[in-house]
Amino acid sequence: MNRQLHSPPMIELIKVSKQYPPDVVALKEVSLSIATGEMFFVIGRSGAGKTTLLKLICSMETPSNGLIEIAGQPIHQLKGRHRAKLRQRIGVAYQDFKLLIDRTTAENIAISMEVSYKKPQLIRKRVRSLLEQLDLADKHDSITGELSRGEQQRVTLARAIANSPAIILVDEPTGNLDAATTERVMNLLHKCNKSGATVVIATHDDSIYRDTSHRVLELRTGRLVNPVEEVSG
Numbered sequence: 246m247n248r249q250l251h252s253p254p255m256i257e258l259i260k261v262s263k264q265y266p267p268d269v270v271a272l273k274e275v276s277l278s279i280a281t282g283e284m285f286f287v288i289g290r291s292g293a294g295k296t297t298l299l300k301l302i303c304s305m306e307t308p309s310n311g312l313i314e315i316a317g318q319p320i321h322q323l324k325g326r327h328r329a330k331l332r333q334r335i336g337v338a339y340q341d342f343k344l345l346i347d348r349t350t351a352e353n354i355a356i357s358m359e360v361s362y363k364k365p366q367l368i369r370k371r372v373r374s375l376l377e378q379l380d381l382a383d384k385h386d387s388i389t390g391e392l393s394r395g396e397q398q399r400v401t402l403a404r405a406i407a408n409s410p411a412i413i414l415v416d417e418p419t420g421n422l423d424a425a426t427t428e429r430v431m432n433l434l435h436k437c438n439k440s441g442a443t444v445v446i447a448t449h450d451d452s453i454y455r456d457t458s459h460r461v462l463e464l465r466t467g468r469l470v471n472p473v474e475e476v477s478g
């Protein structure tokens with residue numbers, strides 16, 4: 246029954262280090278294996294390396310050392326079309342949003358589905374459903390640059406998951422949200438996970454991982470510290 250025990254890892258890091266010029270060591274020999282269909286929390290203080298870890302996994306940054314495999318493929322060694330194809334299977338909700346701020350909420354969310362040639366009717370339905378679940382139904386036609394930070398954050402999440410990617414990476418998804426909205430966001434992420442997505446959440450908001458049954462790993466100045474996860478089992 247337990248899919249996680251039988252599938253190869255979806256995300257594998259082997260002794261991955263990342264140094265930013267001139268001499269910032271953001272990650273130091275991080276080894277980590279995340280199973281297909283797992284939900285996984287990366288925690289740690291500001292500056293610990295959480296965002297860097299997510300950027301390496303989605304190949305937005307290149308590791309200085311070590312190997313990263315996504316679905317068994319060395320994503321950083323892949324070229325052009327092959328890398329792009331793998332990259333399309335990863336949805337990322339960035340900490341700094343990266344929305345098209347002069348476009349509407351609906352347009353921003355639709356983008357990931359349009360690039361994979363989904364039918365317009367399907368896209369419209371999915372966008373409305375996501376907006377509803379995130380309590381943003383009335384923001385469908387709002388220009389995202391005019392939304393509050395908490396609203397932009399949820400649009401970013403909706404865009405990341407719209408196309409039902411195999412891997413979902415979310416960076417501080419609840420940083421600007423009240424408790425009720427945080428719960429909505431987490432419900433949606435759990436739903437994605439239950440549908441089979443591998444979900445990695447970087448956060449310093451302990452309210453979202455305090456009582457979780459999923460794995461929680463802590464980064465401290467770029468190193469993974471003793472697994473907290475065994476405690477919560």
Ligand SMILES: Nc1ncnc2c1ncn2[C@@H]1O[C@H](COP(=O)(O)OP(=O)(O)O)[C@@H](O)[C@H]1O
Pocket residue numbers: 265266269270271289290291292293294295296297298
């Ligand atoms: N593009 C960059 N250039 C130089 N240093 C960076 C860059 N991005 C992050 N850092 C540094 O790397 C370290 C880890 O940052 P980050 O991964 O953003 O941590 P977190 O997300 O846990 O707050 C910090 O010391 C940060 O200042």
Ligand SMILES: [Mg+2]
Pocket residue numbers: 292295296297340416
């Ligand atoms: Mg960060």
